[in-house]
Amino acid sequence: MSRAIFDTAEYDRRLDRTKARLHEEDLDAIVVADPANMNYLTGYDGWSFYVHQAVIVTADRDEPVWVGREMDADGARATTILSADSIRSYSDDHVHSPYDLHPMDYVAGVLEELDVDDGHIGLEMDASYFTAKSYTRLQENLPEAEFSDATLLVNWVRVKKSEQELAYMREAARISENAMQAGIDAIEEGVPEYEAAAAIYDALITGTDEFGGDYPSIVPLMPSGDHTGTPHLTWTDRPFEDGDPVIIELSGCRHRYHSPLARTTFVGDPPAELERTADIVTEGIEAALDAAEPGVTCEAVEKAWRETIAQYDIEKEDRIGYSMGLGYPPDWGEHTASIRPGDETVLEEDMTFHMIPGIWTEDIGMEISETFHVTSSGAETLANFPRQLFTA
Amino acid sequence: MSRAIFDTAEYDRRLDRTKARLHEEDLDAIVVADPANMNYLTGYDGWSFYVHQAVIVTADRDEPVWVGREMDADGARATTILSADSIRSYSDDHVHSPYDLHPMDYVAGVLEELDVDDGHIGLEMDASYFTAKSYTRLQENLPEAEFSDATLLVNWVRVKKSEQELAYMREAARISENAMQAGIDAIEEGVPEYEAAAAIYDALITGTDEFGGDYPSIVPLMPSGDHTGTPHLTWTDRPFEDGDPVIIELSGCRHRYHSPLARTTFVGDPPAELERTADIVTEGIEAALDAAEPGVTCEAVEKAWRETIAQYDIEKEDRIGYSMGLGYPPDWGEHTASIRPGDETVLEEDMTFHMIPGIWTEDIGMEISETFHVTSSGAETLANFPRQLFTA
Structure with missing residues (x-):
């Protein structure tokens, strides 16, 4: 059996x-x-x-x-x-x-x-x-x-994934895309946070037309309003308000394999500065993805991010990603390689990472993340979801 | 803030x-x-x-x-x-x-x-x-x-709860009732297990008309078919089949306070033996609830269950419950008092327990559970949900 x-x-x-x-x-x-x-x-x-x-x-x-x-x-x-x-x-x-x-x-x-x-x-x-x-x-x-x-x-x-593991992670990515869309669609002024969380959960478990989803190792995180600086608080009964930034971090899960994804949305008309920050985060994550390929170190990938945002006078030295895949609560991270200064792990084909950089200015946070697979020649993101600031 | x-x-x-x-x-x-x-x-x-x-x-x-x-x-x-x-x-x-x-x-x-x-x-x-x-x-x-x-x-x-803690547990019980109904409604022949899990999750987080729900410390468990003897496996893509027993164990959660609830449903016409087992479990849990009051020991409550089912020639000596309330993954149990032989903890007013007895015959399992509050004179169940075998 x-x-x-x-x-x-x-x-x-x-x-x-x-x-x-x-x-x-x-x-x-x-x-x-x-x-x-x-x-x-x-x-x-x-x-x-x-x-x-x-x-x-x-x-x-x-x-x-x-x-x-x-x-x-x-x-x-x-x-x-x-x-x-x-x-x-x-x-x-x-x-x-x-x-x-x-x-x-x-x-x-x-x-x-x-x-x-x-x-x-x-x-x-x-x-x-x-x-x-x-x-x-x-x-x-x-x-x-x-x-x-x-x-x-x-x-x-566990660091290098097999073809079958990658197939499950790609299925998890399909679920992540659906759940992210459900979250973005649900968030609007006056809707309580828990209703958006329920819509995300429904999509995470319903999965796709072909297969369902497992429970993710971390619940959907949705810091909003004043709380975008508190990344690990969970939803409340508070209704979203005009002027709220909302960071959504979630992961579909298939046979315990994950493909995390984060995006940021804004309730109402976003301030010009947040739009500008979104452009910088997008440029930075794309530079880091371009840098990732077999033979390159984790710290070199972080450096590509850091040097890109430095052009805009933003200085930040952080862990911006980590190896992941199979997981159970409380974490989908593998606790092995980290994309951060000082980590000299050399990328090899079939490693998988969640890269989640962010920038906070004046208490407003902005995150865009991607899960990527190190291929023979570069980095392939598992999900296909626009990299931009969303609005509700 | x-x-x-x-x-x-x-x-x-x-x-x-x-x-x-x-x-x-x-x-x-x-x-x-x-x-x-x-x-x-x-x-x-x-x-x-x-x-x-x-x-x-x-x-x-x-x-x-x-x-x-x-x-x-x-x-x-x-x-x-x-x-x-x-x-x-x-x-x-x-x-x-x-x-x-x-x-x-x-x-x-x-x-x-x-x-x-x-x-x-x-x-x-x-x-x-x-x-x-x-x-x-x-x-x-x-x-x-x-x-x-x-x-x-x-x-x-933490064992004795305050008025405010009990109020949150009662709110969790409202959510448990809604989620149990959603699960029973969703389960039918041909529906994949994950769709029932998604319906339950949606209800757990949407909560009630007045308030939303937190994530529970344990995911909804739904052992079905051959797997009612494997209580901790989670849902799969398998469609429910005619002849499947399904045990649903879940908990609403409000401000991290839980009120777990388990019921059993059957896809199709249940065998007479399962109907009979349901009656025995119901009689047994009601005897145990009647026995619970301040001054009585945990083991005496278990004995009331055991002696009731013994009338039907069923012998079983198990832990049938535990003190609970506030919790985070991986568990909503408090790990203190257990309703089992040998536990001499004396019940006091404002303790709260999840009592979850079950009987398995020929690989078909049957569970009915209640979360109860020890009042000044007895036991008050937090949820109000029929104690019976359901059918789909």
Whole structure:
């Protein structure tokens, strides 16, 4: 009853690359707790990351091992490429337990069974759901193990996308275009913010005529009015007012792959300065996209943006983008390469980035973003949506 | 420009109760990383929990201190009741940093400044987002500190709700009713699962005629067909088929307060056995609701359910509910009291629970849930929605 969305050969390649990295780091195993990495290695897809779970890859075993809650084991059987013996689950008395039981006690038992309990084990020390307690319980249970921080090991394996991954990201881009149009259409004077958010959500999940959308890893963000400088506040009951700038940042999602997109709209007649800022942001992002190609560093792409806007006496030194693709809440970013000063990551074919530069003047913010794929000769944006200031 | 949604006196009471708990645990400070606890103590509300952030409460200081990313400080000024001096932020080079900088290095500096760096500090060791790395960085930065696990300290302070919190939960219940009706109406043979999910989402965010809805902490879950035994899988492109049972679990959300609701619907003519199971689940949940009142233990409420279904030769010993209210992804549960065997928590007036029992027979699952408020004399359900098996 598997509904895995890649063929077995693709999972084999992912596992081989992960094992090669284990070998390079002299690791006997890695305990993967990031839900995106768990999905990447096994196909597992469920909203179960509010309890502890993990995928274990060892240097020797043919398959990864999924470990989770008993009631989620059928979900693992349904969504992963794993055989029955590679799906292990702990009983429900481990969940928010009053009995001093912790799911990582069970994970430690699996590591023992896999004969790596006295080995060198990589942990995703800074992954959102790998808690401090998860770490101390593994330490207590496995006194012979040597632990190392392997936070981004699998994330870096994810950086270059396959043809099938790119196909899903392009499908996500179709959804992003529809959702952005729905948002721009919904925003007008007197309409409460939540109604625009509802229209965007409806489009994100309805998707296209051919396929539906998944839930995105980040909710649609719509800072407006005085709040364009507060990028992570969510919608309220406030009605849009004449004179409001509104930044819309959203992403369609297809089989957990994203293609984020941001645009700015203005309720009423925009001030000339905002129009001018829109032109500068557009010129800047186009310069940065032109600069992106295999062999160029991330910091060189940022520099193309920065030098373009400097012609207009705007100085700004920021992270303007990041590698992304597969994701679960709270984030669609991969936490690997960033388009910012000091990041010397060299672009390679089939990497994918969300580039989201912005300029704020006198409390009015303006953002235009693109998700792009590094091709053999340059950068191809996944969505096709006009780069301009919109008005409502 | 604060948009805090409770009056200052309510935040003062929350802080007083938290400080009383610090005193009982002999703690000089607590570092709160759970976004729901951060909101509870300060009002902070933003989708910024994908980077490290915290609220620090010390035994001596009048106000909590919010610590987050520089670009989120304006969001903290907009949503919290804190004065300017209580909002501290770290620069962007701490974010997914290639420079071996970590946000907890900055948090450690704030703890020093607050003069608790050689004190006894409580940490939410098992909270999502308080990573293993957050812990080791605090340890490295503060060698004189003594750390203790204070994971549920604030969660337990949240257990009894105020009048205003209950008012928001009742508003969330209105949204849940509308969204459940939208889901039941949308599900029919041939309709893809994602279209039902989109209808539910639209209703969740559109809310009611008077107010809109927030994003819920868990996406609408809709296990159907063969998958009613996989409660945490999300929707796909599959069209509903004649003969599909569909469990809908969702929650409206208002100012981050939830009121979850689950119902089961059947595509086509339900088998007699499922009708019978629905009657048993209904009788069981009603018995459990009748049992709930101040002075009764959580395990006694579960026992009322279990003994009712045992009359029909169904044996099942499970967690059937949990305390909840305020929440952020990945969970709306509080992780405190559970309605399950062994939980001796005594119900008190103004606690709130989601009770979600279910019965599975021959791979067909049936769930009916209610969110309830413990009143002075019993249990009042927040939503008003028929308890029955629906058909499409």
